[in-house]
Amino acid sequence: MLGGSAVPKAKSIKEIAELAGVSAATVSRIINKNGRFSRETEERVLHVIQQNDYVPNSNARGLRTSRARVIGIVVPDITNPHFANLVLDLEMRLFQQGYSCLICNTNESQELEKKHIQSLVAQNVSGMVLISGTRNYAELEDIPVVYVDRPAHTFVRSLENASVMIESDNQKGGYLATRELLDAGCRRIAILKCLTSEDDNQLARYRGYQQALKEYGLPLERELLLDQKAVSTRIARAAILGLLDSGTQFDGIMATTDTMAAGAVLALRERGLYVPEDVLVTGFDDSALAEVCGPGLTSVRQDVGQMAELSADLILQMIEGKTPERFYYRLPVSLVRRGSTKIVRQQAAMME
Amino acid sequence: MLGGSAVPKAKSIKEIAELAGVSAATVSRIINKNGRFSRETEERVLHVIQQNDYVPNSNARGLRTSRARVIGIVVPDITNPHFANLVLDLEMRLFQQGYSCLICNTNESQELEKKHIQSLVAQNVSGMVLISGTRNYAELEDIPVVYVDRPAHTFVRSLENASVMIESDNQKGGYLATRELLDAGCRRIAILKCLTSEDDNQLARYRGYQQALKEYGLPLERELLLDQKAVSTRIARAAILGLLDSGTQFDGIMATTDTMAAGAVLALRERGLYVPEDVLVTGFDDSALAEVCGPGLTSVRQDVGQMAELSADLILQMIEGKTPERFYYRLPVSLVRRGSTKIVRQQAAMME
């Protein structure tokens, strides 16, 4: 079957109105559960609507109300499993509430980010969820915005807009991961990070690393601080190959994302080194990559479900004109232990 | 800096027109490079537009032309790396051409798919790219549609709509993967597939498997045909654990997706079996998972870049009213060899 009845479907509110023997205004009221109408006409109209698979033209609606039921989601890179999970969850929740999502990838480019945001504004979106947005925009002043995964310091400046921010406790995550390695006996832990990006989560995770080392009375060693140009498996792999070639001793790798951890595992494998026998590794995000990578990556789990739920609730609240109770949410993280940090022998003693 | 000048920006074409000392119509013509206007006024208007960060209201435009510069992308699950890559690539290309993308996840639900498609139609999208859509829809009759990754037989019925279909040579892919295992000495190859879904790619890949076995004069063995309820790492893992527990002999696993292959690797690892020493494995999609999984998964690579490019080109052509030269594209696939199919010893002889 192709699609049901072959009867030409009505497409405008006017036609529906005619079929139901009422005026367009009444149909509108019924659709939007606005104003008053009799139980009787409601049923009749609803029936015609159903019968005709009628869906109101959202351009007209958006034009009229300057508030289409569309929410813009701006995300650096949908290819990153962490973001993909978050976006999927978010989108499902919003669609359930009758909202469509314009999903925009910035590909980590600030220029694209700005263009996307302008384009979303031009499209009269009801609200926006900015994932790892890099800055504040003047054009966002009177649009509800939820920032997710965003550096706090930037956010402070936007409080005036009554926007909201949600992030994981990234420092705690960095701390937990590093701590796990230290507890397993590592004493020379390389860190794969990317501070050059505008993403301050990286910085927070690095702070967690520092904090853990400090607790153990260990110094920060310059040659173990591997700062990358971008968050990528390929680049991380190259960095670890470089570290190995340099002859620098190390017994653990703390990566600030699973994708980078994966690169590390690839590099080690290429040089015939085993995880965790020779080097222990931790990732961040607890993505599918972590589950599958090498002997399984121990990884910091962010609560994506809660993030999505909170984001959806908050943006919808704000769209309805309510002021959220809180403007800042820091979500707890947890460590998921896998093979990559199993203690298999006297690690520390051997490499130092 | 927050966002530049504090001057209140003009927001409507009328205001821009006033500022430039022309009529709205002229501004419209210039924006759309439509009709005639003098070089002089063009410059003046463009300058005012730039100055004011003016972006035309796309609801109004969409309402008027019933063709907003928005393209709907419907995808089963953005969480699947293969789809994520495709969507990202596609979106970037389209945005470059001035189109925004409404990305909709169906989460493999036909009901959601229908709702999304209706919603997109209601939003007057200029065109749609349906990735692994499950059926034809009457409401799509006069909208340009590109089907990607879609079973051919369904497509045939939609040729009348002048819609276009792009898919990889899935059977060839299934054949290549199976052939690789056979060449490496496997003789009892389990296949992880999911025929129950509406996705006929699965069927095509399975046909490739059959073809390869036939070429080698091997029979199809019922107990090696593992048909799953869904495409998922978790479910695939359970299936392989079940197979192992059943005592069935096998020396290779051909999975119709990388995600399922990953599940297989997890299961084998749990039972202390090594890849490729004990069992060889192949995946499909050549995703990040394949690179990182176990010893690296040999996987069938689809040309996502070409898919995206073709999809973008075709949908834009169709939107502009051109009729594409061809209505069906089958893209070549290739095998990417990794550790999971390395020959490490006399495989076949040992297990049979």
Add this chain to the structure above:
DNA sequence: ATGAAAGCGCTAACAC
């Protein structure tokens, strides 16, 4: 409880 009418911002047909 319902209808008539105005208008959101834009484009396209028609004037000039």
Add this chain to the structure above:
DNA sequence: GTGTTAGCGCTTTCAT
């Protein structure tokens, strides 16, 4: 080459 005008489909006063 540019302005005037009508109207896309909807919501929302304002009547009744």
